[in-house]
Amino acid sequence: MEHSKSRSPDELLAIYGADRRRWPVGTVDSAILAAPSAVAEATSIDRILDHASQPMAPEGSMARLLDRLNEPSNAEIIAFRPGRASKTQFLRYATLPLAASLALGIYLGALGALDVALPTAITGTVALGDEVDDDLGGVGELDVYAEDNVT
Amino acid sequence: MTDGGLLNAAAGGDHAAFSEIVNRYYQPVFRLVWRMTGGGGDSEDITQEAFLRLWRNPAQVREVAALKGWLMRVASNAVIDRSRKPRHGDLDSAPELVDPLARPDASLDRSEAARLVDAKIAMLPERQRLVLSLVYFEGLTNIEAANVMEASVEAVESLLARARKSLKESLSPQWRELLGGLTEMGR
Numbered sequence: 001m002e003h004s005k006s007r008s009p010d011e012l013l014a015i016y017g018a019d020r021r022r023w024p025v026g027t028v029d030s031a032i033l034a035a036p037s038a039v040a041e042a043t044s045i046d047r048i049l050d051h052a053s054q055p056m057a058p059e060g061s062m063a064r065l066l067d068r069l070n071e072p073s074n075a076e077i078i079a080f081r082p083g084r085a086s087k088t089q090f091l092r093y094a095t096l097p098l099a100a101s102l103a104l105g106i107y108l109g110a111l112g113a114l115d116v117a118l119p120t121a122i123t124g125t126v127a128l129g130d131e132v133d134d135d136l137g138g139v140g141e142l143d144v145y146a147e148d149n150v151t
Numbered sequence: 152m153t154d155g156g157l158l159n160a161a162a163g164g165d166h167a168a169f170s171e172i173v174n175r176y177y178q179p180v181f182r183l184v185w186r187m188t189g190g191g192g193d194s195e196d197i198t199q200e201a202f203l204r205l206w207r208n209p210a211q212v213r214e215v216a217a218l219k220g221w222l223m224r225v226a227s228n229a230v231i232d233r234s235r236k237p238r239h240g241d242l243d244s245a246p247e248l249v250d251p252l253a254r255p256d257a258s259l260d261r262s263e264a265a266r267l268v269d270a271k272i273a274m275l276p277e278r279q280r281l282v283l284s285l286v287y288f289e290g291l292t293n294i295e296a297a298n299v300m301e302a303s304v305e306a307v308e309s310l311l312a313r314a315r316k317s318l319k320e321s322l323s324p325q326w327r328e329l330l331g332g333l334t335e336m337g338r
Contacts, residue, residue, distance in 0.1 A: 061198075
């Protein structure tokens with residue numbers, strides 16, 4: 001045993017028991033300072049522990065181990081675990097359909113093939129700018145307005 | 152031959168050298184596993200797996216002088232791993248330890264006292280059971296136990312003190328009878 005940090009004799013008894021062979025090196029001499037009640041308690045726990053079983057490996061157990069030495073190892077087998085596709089894989093498979101969809105939308109929009117499906121506010125003459133006389137901004141009336149309001 | 156020499160020879164496929172390693176350390180590793188599993192029926196299998204892992208890849212042992220500790224660490228980790236896996240209908244590997252005082256007419260003889268103590272040790276939390284097995288029953292130093300458990304010496308000491316205290320508390324109803332009975336039996 002190595003000394004970990006400064007422990008009182010009572011603490012050492014509580015940790016390692018009354019058998020001083022288990023105590024950290026350099027602490028055994030301090031046992032004389034331990035409280036008698038702490039010694040008695042540690043001794044009683046030791047005595048109880050001494051009566052735990054001392055199991056032996058079953059007969060032939062070591063021989064069975066040596067027989068297994070030539071078994072093929074399964075340690076190198078990596079189990080297959082299906083999981084979620086990575087983000088990279090998702091992008092790789094999604095990019096082509098998305099690009100094709102965008103190209104088709106631009107093409108159909110340029111042809112006006114989809115105008116029937118859109119509101120007239122978007123597709124009507126005003127939106128298309130076909131009425132050249134329309135002055136939606138009132139810029140054409142600016143002169144009249146300015147003259148009427150000169151003071 | 153030293154552990155290092157045996158390990159080098161075993162790494163070259165020398166069955167005799169590996170057999171000597173088995174002779175040296177099989178029993179203490181088995182005892183540790185037996186205590187960790189509460190006398191479970193799979194103690195032999197877990198012990199053998201630790202040795203087979205050594206046989207298949209001896210280079211895993213970085214500190215040859217601590218070969219026994221390495222085997223104990225692998226075995227105790229295997230016990231903990233198995234204990235955390237759900238089991239269904241695995242009655243054969245259930246702990247075999249029973250509390251002999253559960254029978255009202257039981258009189259406590261030496262073997263029953265041993266079974267009672269074994270049963271109470273088996274009920275300790277796994278880290279306390281491990282440290283008690285390593286330091287008390289296998290005689291490892293606090294530093295060796297800390298290496299096996301991959302913990303600090305302070306943590307080992309704390310666990311050891313708690314294990315002893317828990318054991319005393321769990322046995323307190325039978326404490327006087329247990330100590331008296333053991334005294335009468337020639338202690």
